[in-house]
Amino acid sequence: MSQSAFITGATSGIGYATAKVLASRGYRLGIAARNSEKLEAVKQELEMKFNSEVYTYVLDVRDAEAIKQVAAQAVQDMGVPDVLVNNAGLARGLESYEETDEADIIQMVDTNIKGLFLVTHAFLPGMVKRNTGHIINLGSTAGLYAYKGAAVYCATKAAVKTFSDGIRIDTIDTDIKVTTIQPGIVHTPFSEVRFHGDKKRADAVYEGVDTLHPEDIADVIAFVLDRPLRVQISDIVIMADQQATGFMVSKTPRVPHK
Ligand SMILES: NC(=O)c1ccc[n+]([C@@H]2O[C@H](COP(=O)([O-])OP(=O)(O)OC[C@H]3O[C@@H](n4cnc5c(N)ncnc54)[C@H](OP(=O)(O)O)[C@@H]3O)[C@@H](O)[C@H]2O)c1
Numbered sequence: 001m002s003q004s005a006f007i008t009g010a011t012s013g014i015g016y017a018t019a020k021v022l023a024s025r026g027y028r029l030g031i032a033a034r035n036s037e038k039l040e041a042v043k044q045e046l047e048m049k050f051n052s053e054v055y056t057y058v059l060d061v062r063d064a065e066a067i068k069q070v071a072a073q074a075v076q077d078m079g080v081p082d083v084l085v086n087n088a089g090l091a092r093g094l095e096s097y098e099e100t101d102e103a104d105i106i107q108m109v110d111t112n113i114k115g116l117f118l119v120t121h122a123f124l125p126g127m128v129k130r131n132t133g134h135i136i137n138l139g140s141t142a143g144l145y146a147y148k149g150a151a152v153y154c155a156t157k158a159a160v161k162t163f164s165d166g167i168r169i170d171t172i173d174t175d176i177k178v179t180t181i182q183p184g185i186v187h188t189p190f191s192e193v194r195f196h197g198d199k200k201r202a203d204a205v206y207e208g209v210d211t212l213h214p215e216d217i218a219d220v221i222a223f224v225l226d227r228p229l230r231v232q233i234s235d236i237v238i239m240a241d242q243q244a245t246g247f248m249v250s251k252t253p254r255v256p257h258k
Pocket of ligand 1 (some may be wrong): 008032060091214
């Protein structure tokens with residue numbers, strides 16, 4: 001039977017690109033996010049383009065009970081997934097911490113940390129029982145380099161990296177692999193979400209930068225998954241060419257190569 005993958009946040013950006021790349025490789029997919037219409041649109045697209053088997057799950061990863069129900073349903077529909085891509089995540093605001101809205105703090109922590117931990121908790125026992133599985137967690141360069149106005153977001157992504165390292169230790173005696181993907185600047189709706197729908201402000205983040213595309217990250221995920229059993233890629237950091245740290249991005253116009 002073909003491989004299966006469960007992807008959170010598969011309706012946009014990196015998760016959507018990952019769903020497409022895995023569908024093109026014949027994976028059976030479980031895709032989860034909050035917006036049911038977008039989920040259905042992605043399912044239809046993947047079925048049409050790749051003849052994929054796709055199951056959709058309306059899920060807010062902040063809801064612990066919902067995670068348990070969705071995971072149980074997904075296992076019933078497609079078996080314990082061979083691959084879990086913990087991608088759902090977001091930044092909210094770019095203010096100094098003392099001015100950060102409490103609701104934004106809670107949303108980032110509950111989505112990026114609690115949600116990711118509990119989705120993993122729901123699927124990992126089945127993987128351990130089967131002695132196989134690959135967990136791909138979306139961290140960020142923000143988890144390696146803190147930047148101004150993003151104390152909480154950066155801390156949540158540092159938590160993702162440490163959590164991944166922890167479960168890699170816990171599953172050392174199994175064939176389960178754990179990978180943290182840490183992208184730099186990727187052009188997706190991420191900044192629009194961060195700025196609460198302010199598209200103009202979001203566009204300014206990417207202006208003058210040859211950013212990464214979500215497909216670049218999806219390709220790396222496919223590469224990580226394609227390695228032979230003996231190879232476990234623990235961490236990958238991917239930056240844009242014009243990027244040096246998490247938030248240090250050059251907007252100097254490119255000089256032609258000599
Ligand atoms: N873009 C970047 O520059 C960048 C860089 C490094 C790391 N990352 C990380 O990559 C991941 C994906 O980001 P992206 O840029 O692709 O963002 P995006 O385009 O905004 O996509 C985020 C996805 O997560 C889903 N989501 C958000 N909150 C959710 C919740 N509570 N429950 C379930 N699903 C939820 C969204 O769908 P719904 O709104 O329908 O739920 C959407 O499908 C995030 O973890 C982000 O931190 C992004």
